[in-house]
Every structure is written in structure tokens, then in C-alpha cells.
Amino acid sequence: MNDKLDANGTCVLVTGGAGFIGSHTVVCLLEQGKEVVIVDDLSNANEKALDRIAQIVGEEAAERITFVRADVNDRAALDAIFEEFDIDSVIHFAGYKAVGESVEKPIEYYSNNIGNTLTLVDAMRDHGCKKLIFSSSATVYGDPDALPLTEESPKKMCTNPYGWTKWMIEEILRSVAFADPEWDIVLLRYFNPIGAHPSGLIGEDPKGIPNNLLPYVSQVAVGRREAVHVFGNDYDTPDGTGVRDYIHVMDLAAGHVAALNWMSDKSGCEVFNLGTGTGTSVLQIINAFSEACGHEVPYVIEPRRPGDVSANYADCSKAAELLGWKAQYNVADMCRDSWNWQSHNPNGFEG
Numbered sequence: 001m002n003d004k005l006d007a008n009g010t011c012v013l014v015t016g017g018a019g020f021i022g023s024h025t026v027v028c029l030l031e032q033g034k035e036v037v038i039v040d041d042l043s044n045a046n047e048k049a050l051d052r053i054a055q056i057v058g059e060e061a062a063e064r065i066t067f068v069r070a071d072v073n074d075r076a077a078l079d080a081i082f083e084e085f086d087i088d089s090v091i092h093f094a095g096y097k098a099v100g101e102s103v104e105k106p107i108e109y110y111s112n113n114i115g116n117t118l119t120l121v122d123a124m125r126d127h128g129c130k131k132l133i134f135s136s137s138a139t140v141y142g143d144p145d146a147l148p149l150t151e152e153s154p155k156k157m158c159t160n161p162y163g164w165t166k167w168m169i170e171e172i173l174r175s176v177a178f179a180d181p182e183w184d185i186v187l188l189r190y191f192n193p194i195g196a197h198p199s200g201l202i203g204e205d206p207k208g209i210p211n212n213l214l215p216y217v218s219q220v221a222v223g224r225r226e227a228v229h230v231f232g233n234d235y236d237t238p239d240g241t242g243v244r245d246y247i248h249v250m251d252l253a254a255g256h257v258a259a260l261n262w263m264s265d266k267s268g269c270e271v272f273n274l275g276t277g278t279g280t281s282v283l284q285i286i287n288a289f290s291e292a293c294g295h296e297v298p299y300v301i302e303p304r305r306p307g308d309v310s311a312n313y314a315d316c317s318k319a320a321e322l323l324g325w326k327a328q329y330n331v332a333d334m335c336r337d338s339w340n341w342q343s344h345n346p347n348g349f350e351g
């Protein structure tokens with residue numbers, strides 16, 4: 001039994017809890033009085049995020065965190081965690097997430113993302129813990145026929161192995177829930193998470209050249225890179241650049257807590273979109289970021305990036321109705337908080 005578990009709190013295992021979305025979610029869980037066990041191999045995260053989490057939540061709440069440095073595929077490590085702690089539920093973030101890299105390394109992506117999920121659910125079943133939230137992605141909607149995307153919109157072809165891992169893991173988890181009604185599984189389909197904790201102590205810290213728009217824009221703004229490459233200005237959108245539903249990572253974190261609170265005593269597998277419902281173009285993002293950082297962020301127009309869709313944004317009414325959750329932050333808030341993080345940590349957690 002976990003001697004740290006108090007009578008009111010429940011203990012949540014967070015895989016990938018030192019990463020971008022994971023670390024923000026851990027903060028929200030601690031603020032809700034939960035105990036948190038983080039399992040992370042730090043392959044794409046920085047241990048300093050853990051100190052920063054502690055700084056944000058304060059000493060007392062930080063005592064409710066346990067960090068285990070391990071790969072989720074390490075069954076013995078998972079068994080040891082389930083034996084030591086009375087884990088009530090699991091939030092599964094850990095996985096490789098670089099779209100371009102997944103095209104180069106499909107075997108690593110399928111093996112790691114799908115393999116670690118199978119190891120995790122097998123361990124959960126053996127230890128009688130059957131409540132799971134999985135980090136899915138709007139990428140499963142592929143090139144949409146109609147907008148906004150609801151949870152009923154069809155899943156379509158993905159354009160890269162990363163996307164397929166999310167697509168397939170969703171189906172695996174549906175099968176798991178179908179086979180055994182004791183399972184209670186929630187698939188959260190994130191749109192485009194950006195922003196950072198308002199303290200500026202934690203945020204997105206990609207290794208190497210960022211693939212995603214916001215980290216790239218903020219590295220240009222801070223002077224680490226010359227100009228943003230805008231991938232295409234000939235899409236069928238108001239200004240010709242790609243439109244996405246950007247969501248503040250704090251809203252996303254709150255969505256996990258809302259889902260967790262909603263889940264108790266449920267059965268089956270439920271899916272929710274987590275977005276704002278508003279589409280924003282690449283140029284609108286660059287303008288909003290320029291406002292936030294106080295100077296123009298330079299950009300150049302480039303050809304379209306293969307595999308990109310022209311536009312997507314979410315209908316989030318299901319999450320509002322069932323989870324009582326709604327995004328609170330707008331794009332200006334997201335850019336302000338991304339900039340606050342980036343300008344205070346120009347080289348991410350390394351300074």
C-alpha cells in the first residue's frame with residue numbers, strides 16, 4: 001500500500017508526466033489533491049520539469065509526487081509501481097510524437113507507441129486497475145469532409161505512422177473495453193496544444209528543430225531562428241494559410257481532470273474532442289504572437305508541407321455537456337503564455 005495516500009486523495013499514474021502536456025496535467029492533478037506517480041524515461045522530457053512542477057504547486061503538494069524513471073514498456077517497472085502504490089487510474093501520455101520522424105522510423109514508432117500501450121493495459125488488468133485516459137489526437141480525423149469535427153465524424157486515413165499509432169491505439173482500447181465491461185476508458189482527441197503554465201516555469205521544450213508551429217514561432221521571436229516558414233498560402237482558407245484549433249495546454253490539462261472526475265463508476269470507452277471550437281490561421285498566429293512579444297515575427301512563405309490538411313477545428317459540445325468542461329483561454333492568452341515561457345527560458349529547461 002502507498003503510505004503517502006491520504007484518505008481523500010486518489011492516486012493517479014501519469015505516463016509521460018514530465019513532458020509538455022503531462023507536466024501541466026500533473027500540476028492540475030496535484031491542485032485537486034490527488035497523489036501522482038509519474039513514469040517517464042525522459043527520452044523526450046527534462047527532469048528539471050519535475051522541480052518546476054514542485055515550485056508551482058508548493059512543498060506540501062509536491063510531497064504527493066513520486067517520480068519513477070522508466071520506460072512504459074518495462075513491465076517489471078510497471079509491476080513494481082502497481083505493487084507499491086494503490087493506483088486508482090492511469091493517464092497515458094508517453095509516446096513518440098514527431099510526425100516527420102515517424103515517417104523515417106516507422107518501426108520505432110509503431111513498436112514504442114503501440115507496444116507501451118499494450119504493456120500498460122496488460123499490467124493494469126493484472127493489477128485490477130481498469131480506469132484509463134488516453135492521449136489521442138485530432139489527427140485521427142485525417143482530411144475532414146465537414147467542419148467542425150464532432151466525435152461522430154469518421155476516422156479517416158492518416159498521413160504518417162505517428163497518426164496511425166493514435167488511430168490504432170484507439171481501436172485497441174475500444175476492443176479492450178468491449179471485451180471486459182470493468183474497463184472505463186476515455187480517449188481524448190487533442191486539437192493543437194500550445195501555451196504554457198502562466199508562471200512561465202513549465203512549457204514546451206522540443207528537442208532539435210521544432211516540427212510544430214508554435215515552438216517554431218517562439219524560437220524565432222526569441223532570436224534562436226531566423227524566420228518562420230509558412231507552409232503554403234494557397235489553401236482554401238480566408239488568408240490562404242492552414243487553419244487549426246489551437247488550445248491552451250492549461251485548458252487541456254483541466255480537460256483531463258474533468259474526464260477523470262466524470263469517469264468514476266462508468267464502464268466502456270468514450271471519446272471527447274478537446275479544442276476551443278475556433279479556427280486560427282498560421283498568419284493569425286504569427287500576428288498574435290508578434291503582439292504578445294512586442295515585435296514583428298519575421299516569416300517567409302514556403303510550399304505546402306506534405307500531409308497537411310487545409311483546416312480543422314472541433315465541435316466541443318460533448319465535453320461541455322458530459323464533462324462540464326470548456327476551454328477558457330483564447331489565442332492571445334496562449335501566445336502571451338508561450339512567450340512568457342520562451343522569453344524566460346530561451347533554451348527551454350536548459351536555461
Ligand code: WQD
Pocket residue numbers: 097098099137138139163191192193211212213214216228229230231232241242243244282305308
Ligand atoms: C499547424 C499549422 C502547418 C510549422 C501536428 C500533428 C498532430 C499533433 C500536433 C503532435 C499547419 C503550419 C507548421 C511551421 C507552418 N500532434 N506550420 N510552419 O500539423 O496541425 O498537427 O501536431 O504531437 O497530430 O499532426 O500542427 O503545429 O505542425 O502545424 O506553417 O514551421 O502550421 O502547415 O497549417 P499540425 P503543426
